Amino acid sequence: SFAFADLPDYYFPDDFVFGTATASYQVEGGWNEDGKGESIWDVGTHEHADWVADNSNGDVACDSYHKYKEDVQLLKALGVNFYRFSISWPRILPDGKIDNVNQAGIDYYNNLINELLANGIEPYATMYHWDLPQPLQDEGGWPNRVLADYFVDYARVLFDNFGDRVKHWMTFNEIMSICELGYGQGSFAPYVNGPGVEDYQCTHTILLAHGRTYRLYDENYRSQQNGLVGIAIDTSWNEPNNPDSADDQQASEQAMQMNYGWFVNPVFNGNYPDIMIQRIHDISLQQGYSESRLPEFTADEQQMLKGTVDFLGLNHYTSYMVYLSDGGVGQPDHYADVGVVSYQDPSWPSSASSWLKEVPWGINRNLVWIKNHYGNPPVLITENGWSDTGELEDNGRVDYYRNYLYEILKAIHEDGCNVIGYTAWSLMDNFEWMSGYTQRFGLHYVDFNDPERPRTRKLSSYVFSNIVTTKHIDWDYKPDWPPTEN
Ligand code: PNW
Numbered sequence: 001s002f003a004f005a006d007l008p009d010y011y012f013p014d015d016f017v018f019g020t021a022t023a024s025y026q027v028e029g030g031w032n033e034d035g036k037g038e039s040i041w042d043v044g045t046h047e048h049a050d051w052v053a054d055n056s057n058g059d060v061a062c063d064s065y066h067k068y069k070e071d072v073q074l075l076k077a078l079g080v081n082f083y084r085f086s087i088s089w090p091r092i093l094p095d096g097k098i099d100n101v102n103q104a105g106i107d108y109y110n111n112l113i114n115e116l117l118a119n120g121i122e123p124y125a126t127m128y129h130w131d132l133p134q135p136l137q138d139e140g141g142w143p144n145r146v147l148a149d150y151f152v153d154y155a156r157v158l159f160d161n162f163g164d165r166v167k168h169w170m171t172f173n174e175i176m177s178i179c180e181l182g183y184g185q186g187s188f189a190p191y192v193n194g195p196g197v198e199d200y201q202c203t204h205t206i207l208l209a210h211g212r213t214y215r216l217y218d219e220n221y222r223s224q225q226n227g228l229v230g231i232a233i234d235t236s237w238n239e240p241n242n243p244d245s246a247d248d249q250q251a252s253e254q255a256m257q258m259n260y261g262w263f264v265n266p267v268f269n270g271n272y273p274d275i276m277i278q279r280i281h282d283i284s285l286q287q288g289y290s291e292s293r294l295p296e297f298t299a300d301e302q303q304m305l306k307g308t309v310d311f312l313g314l315n316h317y318t319s320y321m322v323y324l325s326d327g328g329v330g331q332p333d334h335y336a337d338v339g340v341v342s343y344q345d346p347s348w349p350s351s352a353s354s355w356l357k358e359v360p361w362g363i364n365r366n367l368v369w370i371k372n373h374y375g376n377p378p379v380l381i382t383e384n385g386w387s388d389t390g391e392l393e394d395n396g397r398v399d400y401y402r403n404y405l406y407e408i409l410k411a412i413h414e415d416g417c418n419v420i421g422y423t424a425w426s427l428m429d430n431f432e433w434m435s436g437y438t439q440r441f442g443l444h445y446v447d448f449n450d451p452e453r454p455r456t457r458k459l460s461s462y463v464f465s466n467i468v469t470t471k472h473i474d475w476d477y478k479p480d481w482p483p484t485e486n
Pocket of ligand 1: 023
């Protein structure tokens with residue numbers, strides 16, 4: 001075991017901020033209340049109940065639509081600085097378009113925002129965490145570029161109604177998940193299977209929507225509202241299988257550039273990474289296409305996109321070992337385009353999610369990679385967390401948070417990375433997409449069998465709160481457990 005006493009006792013900087021995150025479809029419920037329209041997740045889970053692990057859906061979820069005041073009290077007890085929540089597009093615009101604005105939806109988020117501020121917690125809002133209005137999917141969804149227009153219209157409604165109080169905006173949560181799972185592999189709503197083609201068209205529309213939303217803020221809102229606009233992009237760390245092998249280093253770089261630089265390079269530098277443009281062009285022609293499957297940005301679009309984040313949101317959970325694949329030209333597929341084989345070491349601790357292993361040093365290398373590739377931008381960790389099956393004495397989650405947060409401290413103090421804040425996923429157990437309620441990421445337990453959806457503090461909530469309020473990691477800290485109060 002570690003001699004923790006030998007580790008430097010690093011502190012988070014004075015202006016470092018802590019929060020927790022959720023997403024509308026995963027916690028709100030109220031799926032058809034007060035004029036809300038249907039999203040692709042409402043339709044997807046209702047039409048294909050048996051595709052979700054426990055045949056569940058987000059119709060009620062944590063019932064935060066009715067219990068948001070209680071959620072705010074949980075946040076207050078944790079002592080966090082901010083709450084990262086997402087806004088349901090169809091709750092605001094039932095048809096996805098601005099000719100029909102749902103005042104009850106505006107009211108709900110006004111109430112949540114005001115309740116947060118009254119309790120000293122900053123609202124950090126994500127505009128899109130996967131719940132696309134179904135009518136826009138009926139127009140083809142994200143591969144149809146007209147959706148960028150609709151998104152910018154929606155963003156304007158959000159800035160107009162909430163921008164006086166919301167000072168941290170994230171346009172999109174995880175373009176990779178939206179497009180690769182939703183339109184490439186077809187494993188998430190809207191379950192479109194278009195690998196290597198529709199996933200690239202989807203990301204292209206979303207990047208344009210992001211950039212134009214940032215420019216809209218610059219032109220019409222920034223001088224009045226003085227907020228920040230960013231984006232939350234997910235990536236795992238891809239470690240060279242043999243760190244001394246030049247091929248394996250190439251595999252790592254290729255995987256980082258083509259699974260992450262894919263989104264980050266456009267918002268910093270205006271275009272997809274060169275290696276991505278080159279590889280997809282070459283492979284597309286070998287497959288008999290007359291042009292690349294990867295769409296191109298015009299010179300004007302590149303100019304527009306360049307420099308469109310005030311902070312870079314990073315969703316990071318786990319890592320992979322990678323080496324180059326043998327190649328060979330098969331069917332169009334993003335992962336074939338990337339050209340690496342990846343695996344997770346069986347010795348890494350396992351969570352309740354097959355893809356999630358605990359690899360704390362991976363977040364450190366990921367942060368250093370960002371620093372070296374994009375000029376050390378301000379990074380807000382917008383998600384990081386651990387799943388289990390719901391135990392209150394959640395020692396696995398406690399270990400995960402401590403170990404990852406310590407690697408973030410090292411990135412700040414030893415590597416000079418500009419990490420400005422940290423967000424735990426999640427405030428409470430919630431609807432974990434295709435895994436339903438079988439995988440729990442919460443700092444609070446939620447009883448989904450009880451119509452009241454009671455929340456109960458887990459051990460990790462006390463440990464996280466201790467880190468947040470003392471700004472360092474006390475490896476020996478143990479709360480009164482089991483708790484005598486509450
Ligand atoms: C996130 N990866 O997705 C989502 O933003 C949340 O809604 C979700 O509940 C949470 O993870 C837990 O699954 C991820 O590449 C996307 O490792 C990608 C990765 C991890 C999580």
